[in-house]
Amino acid sequence: MPMSTTTQLSGGSSDGRSAIDAAARQIAFTSGLSGITLRRLAATAGVSPGDVAQHEPSMSALIARTFEVLATDELQAAAADIDRSIAAGASPLETLTMLVESLLQDTHDDYNSVWADAWSLGRHNAPLAAAARTNMEGWNDTIARVVEAGIAAGQFADVAPDLVAMQFLALIDSTTAYSLVGYRTAAERAELMRRTLEISLALPVGSL
Structure with a gap:
């Protein structure tokens, strides 16, 4: 079976939060603040939506x-x-x-x-x-x-x-x-x- 293209973030890690924050800033400049959604964050950061929700439960x-x-x-x-x-x-x-x-x-x-x-x-x-x-x-x-x-x-x-x-x-x-x-x-x-x-x-x- 092909390997997943997403990266697993360790629970509660500062690296995970940093990756999500960086993705959010990138989206803000390309698609606006309204473009910061769970799915888009996951795609931009290269992680699963579940990882995003775990690190940042509030959009x-x-x-x-x-x-x-x-x-x-x-x-x-x-x-x-x-x-x-x-x-x-x-x-x-x-x-x-x-x-x-x-x-x-x-x-x-x-x-x-x-x-x-x-x-x-x-x-x-x-x-x-x-x-x-x-x-x-x-x-x-x-x-x-x-x-x-x-x-x-x-x-x-x-x-x-x-x-x-x-x-x-x-x-x-x-x-x-x-x-x-x-x-x-x-x-x-x-x-x-x-x-x-x-x-x-x-x-x-x-x-x-």
Whole structure:
């Protein structure tokens, strides 16, 4: 008889949990958080559905944990980029421009899609909703820090940094939703984000 193509995971092992977590992250980027199912996890990890159920009995908890890991990685990478920009002597305006450009790149689409799923699935998944709120607060603080520096340097208008940060994040989420259904072109969505921020910060057209 042919041998099984699945791998047997030892009960309760950290290796088993790690393999399932890695498979969940892969699925999240290729098929979204909603694609994380028992059968797909088993196929991706190369194990049996029973092994997945033994190591992770709650798909809701796994989805929340997967989102939290990916969202935290994304935020930490952005914060590191900002720190490097500041350390290199970039102005707050240059740093904000760098951040906008980074978030508008096609390479960031995977994270944007994961966030879109989190907003939707979080309505019925309390741990996922909590993780989304926590990461949004982290993003808000990170962006507000750049805005505060710009105000202090006289580059931005004397606005409420927290509100501008919230607006920035709302623009990202809305343009992500637009892109998922093909509403407006990528250039139009990028212009919406840039020009709205320029108006909020009293910047000349084309500053961002």
